[in-house]
Amino acid sequence: MRVVVDLNRCQGYAQCAFLAPRVFELHGEEALLYTPAVPDGQRERVLQAVAACPVQAIMAGEQAGAGEL
Numbered sequence: 001m002r003v004v005v006d007l008n009r010c011q012g013y014a015q016c017a018f019l020a021p022r023v024f025e026l027h028g029e030e031a032l033l034y035t036p037a038v039p040d041g042q043r044e045r046v047l048q049a050v051a052a053c054p055v056q057a058i059m060a061g062e063q064a065g066a067g068e069l
Helices: 015-019 043-052
Strands: 003-005 024-027 031-034 058-060
Touching (some): 003 031, 043 058
Antiparallel strands (some): 003 058
């Protein structure tokens, strides 16, 4: 699975970093770093992070434009 974050939309709420810390990391106060290729075993956590994002800045799977790589 691939993941893409619209960093212009992201407001740094860090729900994603809390739910999937192996994929998302808040750097400093509001800069988000993330791994586009979701590691094995993290799919469910990433989907929870997508659902929890208050500004809907995270896309995963086919929404991310790369399908299930």
